[in-house]
Amino acid sequence: MALNSFIQAHPDSHIPIQNLPxxxxxxxxxAPARLTVAIGDYVLDLxxxxxxxxxxxPILTSSFCFLQPTLNKFLALEAACxxxxxxxxxxxxVMGKIEHYLDYAATEPILRDxxxxxxxxxxxxSKVEMVLxxxxxxxxxxFSSMHHAKNCGTIFHGPQNPIPQNWFYLPIAxxxxxxxxxxxxxxxxxxxxxxxPTGDSPPYFxxxxxxxFELEMVYDMSISPRIVTLDALEPFASDASKQESISIGCDPxxxxxxxxxxxxxxxxxxxxxxxxxxQNDSSVVTRSNCSYSFESVF
Numbered sequence: 001m002a003l004n005s006f007i008q009a010h011p012d013s014h015i016p017i018q019n020l021p022x023x024x025x026x027x028x029x030x031a032p033a034r035l036t037v038a039i040g041d042y043v044l045d046l047x048x049x050x051x052x053x054x055x056x057x058p059i060l061t062s063s064f065c066f067l068q069p070t071l072n073k074f075l076a077l078e079a080a081c082x083x084x085x086x087x088x089x090x091x092x093x094v095m096g097k098i099e100h101y102l103d104y105a106a107t108e109p110i111l112r113d114x115x116x117x118x119x120x121x122x123x124x125x126s127k128v129e130m131v132l133x134x135x136x137x138x139x140x141x142x143f144s145s146m147h148h149a150k151n152c153g154t155i156f157h158g159p160q161n162p163i164p165q166n167w168f169y170l171p172i173a174x175x176x177x178x179x180x181x182x183x184x185x186x187x188x189x190x191x192x193x194x195x196x197p198t199g200d201s202p203p204y205f206x207x208x209x210x211x212x213f214e215l216e217m218v219y220d221m222s223i224s225p226r227i228v229t230l231d232a233l234e235p236f237a238s239d240a241s242k243q244e245s246i247s248i249g250c251d252p253x254x255x256x257x258x259x260x261x262x263x264x265x266x267x268x269x270x271x272x273x274x275x276x277x278x279q280n281d282s283s284v285v286t287r288s289n290c291s292y293s294f295e296s297v298f
Contacts, residue, residue, distance in 0.1 A: 004105065005102045007122070019232040022036070022071055024133040027123070029129065055097060142173045143171075149162070169253075191208050239264060270289065272285050
C-alpha cells in the first residue's frame with residue numbers, strides 16, 4: 001500500500017513521506033541541536049518521539065541515539081546489528097517506525113491523533129536553523145569523474161598524458177580537510193594570503209585573484225543539511241556507465257578484488273549557479289549528472 005501522510009506536502013516538494021531525510025536543527029541560535037527527519041514544510045523532532053517511548057526495541061530503547069546533537073551515535077548502531085541480522089537492520093527499523101507514525105492510515109495513529117505530541121514534535125521548517133547533522137572527524141574525497149580528472153591533469157601535467165593509467169583501474173581518493181566543511185548556504189569568504197611575486201616586485205598579501213569551485217555528489221566545503229537514505233534514492237537507480245578509457249586505448253576492467261556483483265549509479269542531475277554581488281539573477285555555469293561517474297556508487 002502506498003504511503004499517504006497526514007502531513008500534506010506540496011506536489012512539487014522534494015520531501016514527501018517517500019523521502020524522509022535525516023538532519024539536525026536548532027530552535028534558537030544558542031540552543032543544543034536536535035535530530036530530525038524532514039517532511040513537507042516541517043521537521044519532526046526525533047527527541048520528542050524518543051522521549052515518549054515510540055522508538056522501542058532491544059537496541060533503540062537503550063541507545064538514546066536521538067537525544068544527541070548529531071547523528072553519529074545513530075549511525076554507529078550498525079555495528080550492533082551485524083550479528084544475526086542484515087547490515088541495514090537498525091536504519092530500516094527506525095525508518096519503518098517513522099513512516100508508520102506519519103502515515104495517515106497507521107494502525108497506531110499515536111502521532112496523528114495526539115495533539116500535544118504533534119505540537120511538540122512537528123516544527124515549521126521556516127522557524128528552525130538547520131545545522132551540520134554529523135560530527136565529521138575526517139573524510140576521503142574520491143576522484144571519480146574522468147572529465148574532472150582530465151581537466152585537472154591537463155593543468156598539472158599537460159594535454160599529452162593528463163590521466164595516469166592506473167586511474168582507470170582503481171578508485172583514486174585523496175585526504176580531505178574536515179575543518180573546512182560547513183552547511184550549505186553559508187557565505188563563502190574569498191581567502192586572503194601571500195601571492196606570487198610579479199617581476200622584481202615582492203610577494204603581495206591580499207584576496208585570492210581566482211577562486212576554484214567543484215560540483216560534487218557528496219562532499220565539498222559545503223554539504224546539505226539533510227541526509228537522504230538509499231531507499232529514497234532507489235527510484236533514481238540506473239545501470240553504471242561503461243568504463244571506457246580516453247587515453248590508454250582500451251576498455252579497462254577492475255581487478256578481480258574490486259569486481260562488483262552489482263554495478264549501479266543514480267540518475268539525478270546537478271547544476272551550479274553563480275550570482276555576482278549586486279546582481280538579481282543567477283547564471284548556470286555547469287551541469288552534470290551522478291550517472292556520469294566513472295566509478296559506481298557500490
